[in-house]
Amino acid sequence: MLIASKLIAPEFGNPLPPDVFERMPTKTLVARLGLVRYLDSPSGFFDILPLGKVFVDEVIGRLREFAVLSGFQEVSMSPVQPAALMERSGRLEIFSRDVYRLPEHSMKALLSPAHEEYVIEMFRSLGLKRAASLPITVFAFDTVLRRKRNRSAGGLAWTPMIPGFISYSVGASYEQLRRLGSEISDAFVSLFSDLRIPTIPVSKGEDFVDFVTESEFGRENLRCCDHGHPIELSSTTCGECGGDARSKRVLSLAMHFIPGASHAEHAKYRVQHSGSSFFPVLSTSGLGLTRILMVVVDRGRSGDALRWPSGFAPVEVAVRSESELDASQALSMARWLSASEVRVLLDDRYPWGPRMSAGLRQIGVPVTVTIGQDDVFHIAGQDNDTFEARSPAETLEIVRRLLGKNS
CATH class of the missing domain: 3.40.50.800 (Anticodon-binding domain)
Structure with a gap:
């Protein structure tokens, strides 16, 4: 209460x-209504305040229910990971200027920008090597810091995701993880339907799907209005389908991606099957919870009132x-x-x-x-x-x- x-x-x-209520930019409005508090600016870091936290927790509850019923296992991963994991996979140079040393641990570390290497190391160190037990999926509701190219910042800049739903699956084959990814994607679509958010699944190859919605605060993800293909800001027609390329600002809310077996190869993590061994395949899914909050508020304004989707009002x-x-x-x-x-x-x-x-x-x-x-x-x-x-x-x-x- x-x-x-x-x-x-x-x-x-x-x-x-x-x-003013109807016209105010959504990123400003969510702070004005007491849903979030910005630490610096509407484009930076922020706290989720009690009203916003109730909404986010309701979304988390629905995602957790799906995950638990699907046999996924919830974990809480360290916000700090050894730099050696990224070095092993070859991705450290992307984040090299963010590495720092923990003297008391004699270890170079960095704030976790991604958990692919971390999860593979978790599975390897715990001895999860029976192919018959795959796929195994872990999930978490964590803060992830990512570097994204920001034109206004003149290069790479930290982008906070506070909090996010993240799942990682280790499977025996691509086909196995594609079936699992289809189940996760269906759960995302069902959630978006309950939230009254129209989304477009945009495929970026066979093993990457991005769920986007039209939004006033969408940035560089411009799509053609016929099929949602990526387009350039200056384009007049879509290069993929020839459709009208009137620019729609869209925001990515969720994604599912199969990066493959490369992370297992770098970690020398093999699973056993019928007397032989092989490198397992990794897949990952993610959903931005505070992005969903922004979109729901943006779409929920009606006259002088805010109307939340049924069951989600704080x-x-x-x-x-x-x-x-x-x-x-x-x-x-x-x-x-x-x-x-x-x-x-x-x-x-x-x-x-x-x-x-x-x-x-x-x-x-x-x-x-x-x-x-x-x-x-x-x-x-x-x-x-x-x-x-x-x-x-x-x-x-x-x-x-x-x-x-x-x-």
């Missing part, structure tokens, strides 16, 4: 004028009382709803006014419960439908129906 007077969202009580119900004298009743109702697995904000601000109501609409609260006189509970939905209830149980029933949780 969240409490309005303690909420870490400094502008919550200062809603935007409707026209706050599902705001509970308040008309009089401060009934504050204890509001607290009891908030606790009752929270215990019934409803995400609740106890609005303990007095006196109540239109600006407070506007603030709730702008963070996307779909249902409000007001404790009235004579123990009447007034319930209002986001579409201005109103109800009255005479008991907490009846209130919960109406709330669940408005939230679509009765099915």
